[in-house]
Amino acid sequence: MTPRARSVGDVVAAIDSVAARRSGRRIVVGVSGFGGAGKSTLARALVGEVDGAVRLRGDDFLEPARSHHRSPDWDGVERRRIREEVLDPFLAGRRAEFRRFDWSARSLGEPETLEPAEVLVLDAVGIFHPELDGCFDLRVWVDVDLDEATRRGMARDAAEGRLHEELWRDVWVPNERDFAAAFDPRGRADLWYEPAGGHGA
Template sequence: MTDLPTAQPADASDDVRTLAQITDTVVAAARAAGDEVTDRTVIVAIDGRSGAGKTSLAELVAERLAAPVVHMDDIYPGWDGLAAALPVLADEVLIPLRSGEPGVFRRWDWAAGEHGGELEVPVAPFVVVEGCGSSVGPAGQLADLRVWLDADAEQRRARGLTRDAGSFDEQWDSWAQQEDELFEADGTREHADLVFDTTDIAATD
């Protein structure tokens, strides 16, 4: 992984207070990583708990980098599948991409409650991976830039439940427990290259 300085949380820095500024910082760091990695895809992982703003940031970063986005929501095999998604991300997506081959995995069909068709992640100069667990374990070791988003727990919950229009209500607590267990065991936040607090930023993931 590229050795990059850890950013100050957004609410503690005069320089990083908006989503646009966070985006600028992440894009600059990704391009710096790309300057050091010239012969393969640069992997940018945007991680954090539900409702922290990962998807919103990933879309902005990907647009600036002309990068495809891998959504962990497409990989989790259901509401109990946070940990089960991690080897799929590493083995079927990131390792092939770093070897110059497309990543291919079976997308989870949330409505049907089963795996659906295959999704292909094309080889590109940059690929952005976003979602809970995107920088955990082997996936984190395969990432060139690890970004962690923090936010107040109540605001995250409000964002998440509003975003998913009621589909997340009954699952929030059990999913949060999976997050806690995974991130505590992995030390994910501590391993991040960039850390931002999005509590006072309107955009959500």
């Protein structure tokens, strides 16, 4: 049975446990869940609580055209680029240089260097996938069911003036269902985190 975390402190304790076993080696924590579940909120909290941690936003590795179209495996998430530019160098102890997607320019930005860190927290949909196998020391699933996560995500977007109802209905929710059926990201997680008010699957 996958262990549950009821608080950010529980997730921090799990990271500390991994760090103790890794004997000083750099650690990558993957945070995933359905869109709107609260991945970014958890990732920000972890970086604030874990010494030597830095966050990598999955949104910086989204390809807009593909992320706005149906796909069975969330191919809008540029997993290979995440791995080649950041995860592999980071885990090897090398400097990681990457390019964020610049949404205003609709192109990749200038190369930048990942901040010095001992713990890297990556939050995104679609990352518990075979293309990133072997990259994560701890995989945390934000355990909010799809209907509730979608409700939260749509409410958040509306509050920010981003009206994406058709994308949620016609693209993102079907993509989530297909990805879950094909790759069982919840089942691949090492830890299920249930945020306050969450509804686990």
